[in-house]
Amino acid sequence: MDHSGFFDFEKAREHLIFRVINYERNREQLRGAPYLRLNDLAITFRWLASADEAGIATVMIRNEQKEQWGVSLETLVRYANCNTPRLFPARTAPLEEMITGDCADSPDDLEDERQESRMIVLTNTWGINGASCICYRGLLDELSARFHASLFILPSSIHEVILLPDHGMFRVEELEEMVRTTNSRYVAEEERLSDHVYFYDKERKSFTFA
Numbered sequence: 001m002d003h004s005g006f007f008d009f010e011k012a013r014e015h016l017i018f019r020v021i022n023y024e025r026n027r028e029q030l031r032g033a034p035y036l037r038l039n040d041l042a043i044t045f046r047w048l049a050s051a052d053e054a055g056i057a058t059v060m061i062r063n064e065q066k067e068q069w070g071v072s073l074e075t076l077v078r079y080a081n082c083n084t085p086r087l088f089p090a091r092t093a094p095l096e097e098m099i100t101g102d103c104a105d106s107p108d109d110l111e112d113e114r115q116e117s118r119m120i121v122l123t124n125t126w127g128i129n130g131a132s133c134i135c136y137r138g139l140l141d142e143l144s145a146r147f148h149a150s151l152f153i154l155p156s157s158i159h160e161v162i163l164l165p166d167h168g169m170f171r172v173e174e175l176e177e178m179v180r181t182t183n184s185r186y187v188a189e190e191e192r193l194s195d196h197v198y199f200y201d202k203e204r205k206s207f208t209f210a
Contacts, residue, residue: 006047006059009069015048017058017087018080020132021158022194032063034073039209040194043135045076048087056128081137088124090133092143095119095162123160130160131193134207144202151200152210154179155193172197172210 005011023030023042036043046058061076095118122143123130133139134153144151149165152175156162164170175197183192199210 003049003059006049006065007068009071012047012069013079014083015087016061016076016079017046017048017084018077018132018135019044019046019058019129020135020193022192025192029060033060034063034066034076036073036077038135038207039198040196043132045080048083051087051126056126084132085136085139088126088130088132090122090136090139091125091127091130092120092122092163095121118165120163121156121160122163127159129158131155131158134161134198140200140207141202141205144200150202153198153200153207155196155198156182157187157191158193159191161193166199175210 005015020038020041020043021029023037023040026042030042030044034045045061047061049057049059051057066073066076120143122133124133140151140153143163144165147163147165149167152164152166152170152172154162154164154175164175176195179197180195183195197210198207200207
């Protein structure tokens with residue numbers, strides 16, 4: 001990795017992004033690092049060193065680096081909020097289309113949004129750490145407006161979440177059991193985001209546990 005732009009904040013700021021991880025599972029990693037809490041999650045900050053066909057390389061921002069740059073947590077948040085959706089645009093598609101590889105490039109490409117039981121996968125165009133899209137400003141509000149409903153959010157892994165419009169068809173207990181079973185059987189420990197189901201309230205514009 002080329003670290004030449006890491007120590008100069010005027011250069012580094014254009015490559016600051018955020019990543020959402022599980023708080024409890026990453027307590028040690030979070031020691032000495034700036035982050036924000038979101039229910040049982042933590043929003044961390046990283047410097048993007050490279051993103052190409054070989055993969056994505058990032059460096060986690062520590063408190064020492066934040067102090068060396070002479071910036072506040074609010075400054076990290078501001079730049080990460082701008083850069084992350086720009087560098088890793090959100091991608092959505094019905095679950096069946098995501099499985100077959102025929103995916104939409106944006107929320108505007110979704111069809112049949114009134115289908116009450118349809119599962120929608122939310123990730124980014126890289127398909128890596130795509131669960132962070134739940135923190136893109138205005139995205140959940142836009143999606144809930146398209147579905148004319150609040151949203152259940154199932155944390156499939158750190159790479160994607162599944163959205164379910166709340167049309168009164170689902171019980172939270174059943175959804176949480178689905179998430180726990182999927183995590184324990186199919187998701188590697190290091191890629192698990194949470195065993196909890198979240199809820200985005202369309203009217204209150206709030207993100208909480210379901």
